[in-house]
Amino acid sequence: MDTVLIPGLIELDALSLARWQFGLTTIYHFLFVPLTIGMVLLVAGFQTAWVVTNKAKYLQLTKFFGKIFLINFAMGVVTGIVQEFQFGMNWSDYSRFVGDVFGAPLAMEGLLAFFFEATFIGLWIFGWDKLPKKLHLATIWMTALGVQLSAYFILAANGFMQNPVGFAINEERGRAELTDIGAVLTNTVAVNQFPHTIFASLMFAAAVIIAVTAYHLKRNQQIEIMRTGMRVGLWTALFSGAGTVISGDSLGIAMVNTQPMKMAAAEALYDTTTEASFSIFTIGSLDGTQELFSVRIPYLLSFLSTHTLDGEVEGINDLQAQYELLYGAGDYTPVIWLTYWSFRLMIGFGMLSTLLAAIGLWYTRKRSAGIPKWFYPTAIWAAPLPLIAMSIGWIFTEMGRQPWVVFGLMRTEDGVSPGVTGLEILISLIGFTVIYGVLAVVEFKILLKAIKAGAPEEDDSKPDDQKLAVAY
Amino acid sequence: MELNVIWFGIVAFFFVGYFVLDGFDFGVGMSLPFLSKDDKDRRVLINTIGPVWDLNETWVIVAGAALFASFPEWYASLFSGFYLALFLLLLSLIARGVAFEYRGKGETEKWKSTFDWMIVIGSFTPALLWGVAFANIVQGVPLNEDHVFVGNLFTLLNPYGLLGGLVTLGLFWTHGLIFITLKTDDEMKFRARMLATKVGVVTTVLAAAFLIWTLFAHHTDGTFLLGLILSTVAALTLVAALAANWFKREGIAFALIVGTIISAVSSLFVALFPNVLPSTIDPAFGLTIENASSSEYTLQVMTWVAVIMVPLVIAYQSWTYWVFRKRIRREQIPEHSH
Numbered sequence: 001m002d003t004v005l006i007p008g009l010i011e012l013d014a015l016s017l018a019r020w021q022f023g024l025t026t027i028y029h030f031l032f033v034p035l036t037i038g039m040v041l042l043v044a045g046f047q048t049a050w051v052v053t054n055k056a057k058y059l060q061l062t063k064f065f066g067k068i069f070l071i072n073f074a075m076g077v078v079t080g081i082v083q084e085f086q087f088g089m090n091w092s093d094y095s096r097f098v099g100d101v102f103g104a105p106l107a108m109e110g111l112l113a114f115f116f117e118a119t120f121i122g123l124w125i126f127g128w129d130k131l132p133k134k135l136h137l138a139t140i141w142m143t144a145l146g147v148q149l150s151a152y153f154i155l156a157a158n159g160f161m162q163n164p165v166g167f168a169i170n171e172e173r174g175r176a177e178l179t180d181i182g183a184v185l186t187n188t189v190a191v192n193q194f195p196h197t198i199f200a201s202l203m204f205a206a207a208v209i210i211a212v213t214a215y216h217l218k219r220n221q222q223i224e225i226m227r228t229g230m231r232v233g234l235w236t237a238l239f240s241g242a243g244t245v246i247s248g249d250s251l252g253i254a255m256v257n258t259q260p261m262k263m264a265a266a267e268a269l270y271d272t273t274t275e276a277s278f279s280i281f282t283i284g285s286l287d288g289t290q291e292l293f294s295v296r297i298p299y300l301l302s303f304l305s306t307h308t309l310d311g312e313v314e315g316i317n318d319l320q321a322q323y324e325l326l327y328g329a330g331d332y333t334p335v336i337w338l339t340y341w342s343f344r345l346m347i348g349f350g351m352l353s354t355l356l357a358a359i360g361l362w363y364t365r366k367r368s369a370g371i372p373k374w375f376y377p378t379a380i381w382a383a384p385l386p387l388i389a390m391s392i393g394w395i396f397t398e399m400g401r402q403p404w405v406v407f408g409l410m411r412t413e414d415g416v417s418p419g420v421t422g423l424e425i426l427i428s429l430i431g432f433t434v435i436y437g438v439l440a441v442v443e444f445k446i447l448l449k450a451i452k453a454g455a456p457e458e459d460d461s462k463p464d465d466q467k468l469a470v471a472y
Numbered sequence: 473m474e475l476n477v478i479w480f481g482i483v484a485f486f487f488v489g490y491f492v493l494d495g496f497d498f499g500v501g502m503s504l505p506f507l508s509k510d511d512k513d514r515r516v517l518i519n520t521i522g523p524v525w526d527l528n529e530t531w532v533i534v535a536g537a538a539l540f541a542s543f544p545e546w547y548a549s550l551f552s553g554f555y556l557a558l559f560l561l562l563l564s565l566i567a568r569g570v571a572f573e574y575r576g577k578g579e580t581e582k583w584k585s586t587f588d589w590m591i592v593i594g595s596f597t598p599a600l601l602w603g604v605a606f607a608n609i610v611q612g613v614p615l616n617e618d619h620v621f622v623g624n625l626f627t628l629l630n631p632y633g634l635l636g637g638l639v640t641l642g643l644f645w646t647h648g649l650i651f652i653t654l655k656t657d658d659e660m661k662f663r664a665r666m667l668a669t670k671v672g673v674v675t676t677v678l679a680a681a682f683l684i685w686t687l688f689a690h691h692t693d694g695t696f697l698l699g700l701i702l703s704t705v706a707a708l709t710l711v712a713a714l715a716a717n718w719f720k721r722e723g724i725a726f727a728l729i730v731g732t733i734i735s736a737v738s739s740l741f742v743a744l745f746p747n748v749l750p751s752t753i754d755p756a757f758g759l760t761i762e763n764a765s766s767s768e769y770t771l772q773v774m775t776w777v778a779v780i781m782v783p784l785v786i787a788y789q790s791w792t793y794w795v796f797r798k799r800i801r802r803e804q805i806p807e808h809s810h
Contacts, residue, residue, distance in 0.1 A: 067810075074573035077526065078566040084536055085558055088551025092620075095551075099544020100766045107541035107774060110534035111781040118530040119792050125810065126523040130795055170767070175544075177767040417552040419620040428559040435563060439570060446577045466803055470810045472518045472576050 015416045017425040018090040021432065023398075025082050027391050028436050032076035034390055037151055037198060038205025039069040040144045042236065044137075051137050056458045057225045064455035065209065065229075070125065071447050075439065077118075082432065090425060094405055094415030101167045101178045102157055105185070109153035116146030129469035151201075152194050159190030161406050162397070163258035169409075176409060189258060192251040199243035200350070200393070202236055204386040207353055209233030210360065211383035212451050218376035225455050227364075234360045241354030248347075249304070256305045256313075259407060261323070261332065262400035264316045265339035267301050271315040276301035281344065288336045327408070334402045342396035349389035356382050475771035476761040479542040480748070482778055484741040486535035491602070491640075492733050493528035497521050499648010501568060501595025504588055507652070507663045514588060515805050518572060520655035523796045525572060527789060529565065541774050545619055545764035546748045553613060553621025553749075554605055557628055561601050568594030576809025599644040600637040604628055607636025607682075610690050610743050612750030615757045619764075622753075632685060639682045642675030643710075643736070647729050650713065654722040657801045665717055668725075672714040679732075680707055683739065690743045702739035706732050 043066050050058035084106065087095050095102075120142040127136050160167075166183030167176045178184065210233040213226040256263045264270075267278065268288030278300035284291035302311040316333055323332040356379065363371045405412040500521050508514045521528075540547040551558060567590040575587035611632050614623045649668035653661050683703040691699040713728035744750075748764050751757035765771065 070573070070810075071577075074570060078569040081529075081533060081565055082562050084533055084540075085551060085562060088536075088540065088547045089555055089558060090552070092548035092552035095540065095544055095548040099540055099547060100770050103537065103541030103544055103547070103766070104770055104773060107534070107537040108777055110530070110537040111777055111785065114530050114533055115527065115781075115785045115789070118527040119789055122523040122526055123792055123795060127795060178770045178773070181773045417548075417555075418618070419622060420552050420555050424555050424559075427556065431559060431563060435566060439566075442570075442574065446574060449577070467806045468519070468800075468804045469806075471804075471806055472515060472522045472572060472809050 012422060012426065014420060014422040014425055015413055017422055017429055018416050018420075019412065021090060021425060021429045022086060023395075024429070025079070025086065025432055025436070027394070028440075029076065029079040029083055030391060030394060031387065032072050032079065033151075034197075034201035034204045034387060035072045035208060036069070036076050037147055037201035038203070038240075039065060039072070039208070040140070040147050041202065042205050042209065042232070043069050044140045044144045045232075047137050047140055051133060057228055060225050060455040060458055061229055061232075064225075065212075067450050068208070068212070068447065071443065071450060073121065075443055079436070089428075090417055090420065091405075091415045092417040092419070094410065097175050097410055097415070098160070098406060099175070101164075101176050101184065102160055104178060104181060105153045105157040105160075109150050109157075113146045113150035113153060117143055117150060120146060126468075126470050148198065151197055152190070155193045155197060156185050156187060156190040158397075159187035159193060160184055161404075162401060163187055163189045163254075164406055164409055176406075188254045189251075192247065192254045195247040196244060196251050197390075199240045199247055200386060200390050202240035203244055203350065203353060204390065206233045206237035206240060206357070207383045207386050210237060210357070211380045214376040214379040215451065216454055217371070222454050230360070231364060234357050234364060237354065237357030238361060241350070241357060244350055244354075248350075252304050253307065259401065260314045261316065261319045261334070262339070262397075263305055264314060264319055265334045265336055265400055266343040266396070267313075268336050268340045269301070269313060269315045270317050272312060272318045273315060274302065274312045275299055275310045276305070276313040278304065282340070286337045288340055330403070332403065334400050339396055339400045342392045342399070346389045346393040346396060349385045349392070353382060353385040353389070474761075475768060475775060476542075476765040477746075478775065479538075479765065479771055480741070480745060480761050483535065483539050483542060484738065485782075486531060486538050487741075488734055488737045490528075490531035490535050491644075491737055492730055493531055494525075495599075495640075495644040495733060496648045496651035497525045497528050498595040498599040498644040499646065500652060501591045501648075502599065502645050503648055503652060503664070503667070504592050506667055507660060511584060512802055512805055513660065514584075515576075515809070516656055516660055516800050516802055517652065518575075518591070519800050519805065520652060522572070524792060526569070527792065529569065538774075538778075542766050542771060543748055543759075543761070543764045544766060546759055549615060549619045549621060549749055549759060549764075550609070553615075553623070554608075554628065556625040557601055557605060561598050564594040564597040564601075566594075567591075568598075596641070599641045603637035603640030604633045606640075606737075606740055607633045609749060610686065610740050612747075612752045612758065614753050615749065615751035615759070616753060617757050619749075619751075619757065619759055632689075635678065635682050635685070639675070639679045639736075642671060642678055643729075643733060646672040646675050646710075646713075647733060650717055650722065650725045650729055653717065654726050655799055657799050660802075661722075665720070668717050669714060672710070672717070676707070676710055676714070679710060679736065683707065683736065686739065686743055695742050695745065698742050699739050702735045702742060706736040706739060709735065 043062055046058050046062040046065065049055070050062055120139045123131065124136065124139040124143055127139060131139065164176070165187050166178060166180035168179045169175070170177045209229055213230040213233060216222050216226040217230065252263070267276070268282070269276065270289065275298070277296040277298045279294040279296045282288070282291055282294040284294070299309040301313055302309055305311055305313045320332050324330070360371070360375060360379065362368070363375060401407055403411050403413070405415045500517055504514055504517055507517060536547070571587040571590035571594065575584055578584065605628070608628050613621055614627060616622050646668055649664045649671060652664035653668065656664065683706060687696070687699050687703055709728045709731040713725045713732060716725035716728060746761050747758055748761060749759040
């Protein structure tokens, strides 16, 4: 294994660098994805409301949140290319081993979803004055369809890594080969991960709408428009919060059935237990073997894992022993403190965000005395909660699978590119970190500027036919 | 016909499509400092590709994914082998894409010129690197017995590779300039036509040298005739495109240079076939359509997807080009960008 020595400081090998690079670029990419998935649906909803009711405020909401959507979309597009190239660049042995299976959903994503998104988003942005009203509305729905399809295919690809199905090992070629594309696309992990991802993305988009409208309502600006936006945001947050809980529950069952070690690691449950309780938090040793103090909800872990109060939940020790028999000697336990806390924080942040939406709905109901002052800044600062919850959720999903890159088939350490040096990965890691860091600052600045500017005023004067309605 | 042969063709199709489409985007980006006198000029140029650059760029994502699905060994050896070149390519594509979207979101001169330079560098770099990459694919690279690339970035910067890079750079630039003559009017159209002639003449010389080199060094007896035909077509269409450009027939010039790119890139794929990444260490270590391809079943599934989706994709993308077919003039540029 190639190693890079930063003199006197730290020794870094190609494997750790490649893992850091994947983690950083993927989490960064996924900062932009949820808002894209969620906001495209809400913008399409606003535009539909405008086409149906012809009320100007819906058009203003469409354009206002459409602008926020697009600033964010651009970053999602450009950082997405890195994701696809990275499998070949840093993980070429992984690509050799699973490409026959894993490449198919990726190629389908490109042909069915990416082309769709990229084409119709251009038509939507620049087509305001070139397409009839209803056809223009159709282009945002087509974009939305492309975005959701793209999410499905990439989750099917990820599902194969969590729970490999629809394949056979070809000993002669030394690789996994596709035998049933239907099984790959209907993988129980993908089927359950998809609604969970979509609902959580809607939660974040709703939280952004709530925060943005709260900013303007706090300053008594554009009250009618912002109030409508706030109500839409609050209802969406509540509805998608409930959806996230329900889909998360069935995803949990799928996880127990396919990767019991991940659930055991989520609770740091070492011994197989019936009537297992769930701890809200624990103070103890980092690896969770010694516990000093914890707050527990009885039966909850059994219920989450089996939907019965006395169901048996397998513990880490038993699973480790099983896996040693199955796969040979080795450590099959993920990093416990990471899985334990990420699982709790994901749920906690998501719940908090939903709770806030419920409170907001209570205060904005018809007979309410009005929204109290504290609600606005709270809503603004709480906007990132669903996004943080999702990032942490992915860290849990991916770290909980370790030491495997494809569960039961290939270890992460065996997937890294054999010919790429640690130095090369270090160079690209630094390069991506720098450009991503700079772009994050620029993007956030532009986003804040667009938010503070408020919804565009619609003037009734005839548009200037000489000019393009929309241009760079 | 064998499915891996068909998929070699489909992969070639996606790369040819990518070069035809994003090729003129690169050319437009490269032309920014050469054709513009003020900010409005630059906005005219950027808006000629405004609604379509994203869908054009998507072709490379689809080409890469198609490569992954149909020839995983090729994808793995190529992408890990050309590591730093692809890293530079990714940085360029990120810089260019973000710059299109964000340059109009600030007011100061400094803000705009920073993003303009990101577009210019983000267009020149990929235009050069794609040629370097494809020339090296045809020429072969040091692959060991496990199909692992054992060279580095400088392995790729050999004379044949660099000449290939200059050819794509010149071709995409000329292509973009002719596209500009088709999409603008008045003064801008005139400037683009003049520059297209100059860049085009230099490109013709470089391309002729490169195609002859390819023909004699990398075509086998079996592919020589087809290679000769494609190279001749590429050379003739390029000269004819420059003539049409000179005589102010923008539409014909554009169609002809599209023909040049299709035939020139196709001649490279023909020279490569049936290899996909030859090894310069030992021919036995190289990748071919046999030892690099996916299983029969995967190729069957993907063939169905391609047969259904590709015509649909071509249909709705053509419609987009139809919607945005009009020329862009200075007077049409609104005060604020979207």
